[in-house]
Amino acid sequence: MDLCNVQEVRQLLARHGFHFSKARGQNFLVAPWVPREIVRQSGVGPDCGVLEIGPGIGPLTRELAGQAAKVAAVEVDRTLAPVLGETLGEFANVEVLWQDILQVDIPGLVRDRFAGLRPMACANLPYYITTPVVTALLEAGCFSAVTVMVQKEVAQRMAARPGTQAYGAFSLFCQYYAQPKLLFDVPPDCFLPRPKVTSAVVQLSVRSGPPCPVADEALFFRVVRAAFGQRRKQLQNALSAGFPRLGKENLSRLLTACGVSPAARGETLDIAAFARIANALAEQEDG
Ligand code: SAM
Numbered sequence: 001m002d003l004c005n006v007q008e009v010r011q012l013l014a015r016h017g018f019h020f021s022k023a024r025g026q027n028f029l030v031a032p033w034v035p036r037e038i039v040r041q042s043g044v045g046p047d048c049g050v051l052e053i054g055p056g057i058g059p060l061t062r063e064l065a066g067q068a069a070k071v072a073a074v075e076v077d078r079t080l081a082p083v084l085g086e087t088l089g090e091f092a093n094v095e096v097l098w099q100d101i102l103q104v105d106i107p108g109l110v111r112d113r114f115a116g117l118r119p120m121a122c123a124n125l126p127y128y129i130t131t132p133v134v135t136a137l138l139e140a141g142c143f144s145a146v147t148v149m150v151q152k153e154v155a156q157r158m159a160a161r162p163g164t165q166a167y168g169a170f171s172l173f174c175q176y177y178a179q180p181k182l183l184f185d186v187p188p189d190c191f192l193p194r195p196k197v198t199s200a201v202v203q204l205s206v207r208s209g210p211p212c213p214v215a216d217e218a219l220f221f222r223v224v225r226a227a228f229g230q231r232r233k234q235l236q237n238a239l240s241a242g243f244p245r246l247g248k249e250n251l252s253r254l255l256t257a258c259g260v261s262p263a264a265r266g267e268t269l270d271i272a273a274f275a276r277i278a279n280a281l282a283e284q285e286d287g
Helices: 006-015 033-042 059-067 078-088 106-113 127-139 152-159 169-177 217-229 235-242 248-257 271-286
Strands: 048-053 070-074 094-097 118-124 145-151 178-186 199-206
Touching (some): 033 145, 059 070, 127 169, 152 169, 152 178, 217 235
Parallel strands (some): 118 145
16 A cells, blocks of 8 residues: 555545644654655664554554664554555564653663664654653663654754754754754655645754763753743843853853853854853762
8 A cells, every 4th residue: 555645545534533632742654765864864674663642544654664674653643544454564573662751761771672773863753752752862872863753943942053043942952962954855745634834854863972971961051041941132141141140150150160151142052052050050069
């Protein structure tokens, strides 16, 4: 069956009495070049175990199954069970797990399902949970790459450089754990039903360690959140709102000692500058 032929897909779904759920972000791919290109550019190969989030009716799952040793596909909507039974039946290397991805112990799943394989994550994500899913995939610390289709603006935020409008706390989070690369755009007419927004595929090549020394990760991300919590404010003001006990003058001295102007805005700082500030704060709290 051609899962990217709109007429065949409509017949398949009607046969199983399936109704699209907007709340679950169900926009299924119906342009064959998209899943093919995602898998081709993802680097998935025969040594890989791939975690897919939200197989839907399985167009990406089938492409992945054709390249990887194993695919574990986590799907929350059990009404898709008879559909996936029909579309994935021929693939012995695919396992569908009927769960909410946000409730899954991802490192445990990878340990249990992908022993001896190179773990990768690949998905056309349900957009309403993009941030928590990408966060969980990166924090899991077990994938060599995470390739996801997301809303184009979100992909741009992940890969944004300092000094640009798209640059923010999520850019720093993604770039702390990985090196994001925008792969290609996907227009709304590639989906059934059509979403209102353009999508984009982004690849996060996961780093083997942090890009610069960070003494206390939690403190590093607290500094980042404080800086972007009030992104139009000067850094010394934004940080003193996030760290009220430290005092503005003390913060101003600390920033200067880190080579950062207290009047700068957080959006102009790169990861290394945030790391210097967080490390100086950690040292002060220790002393
Ligand atoms: N991979 C398919 C494709 O490309 O056509 C479907 C992608 S569709 C954008 C998102 C899929 O994620 C849907 O099948 C939806 O039911 C599923 N989904 C939504 N929320 C989920 C969750 N919390 N956990 C797992 N799957 C979820």
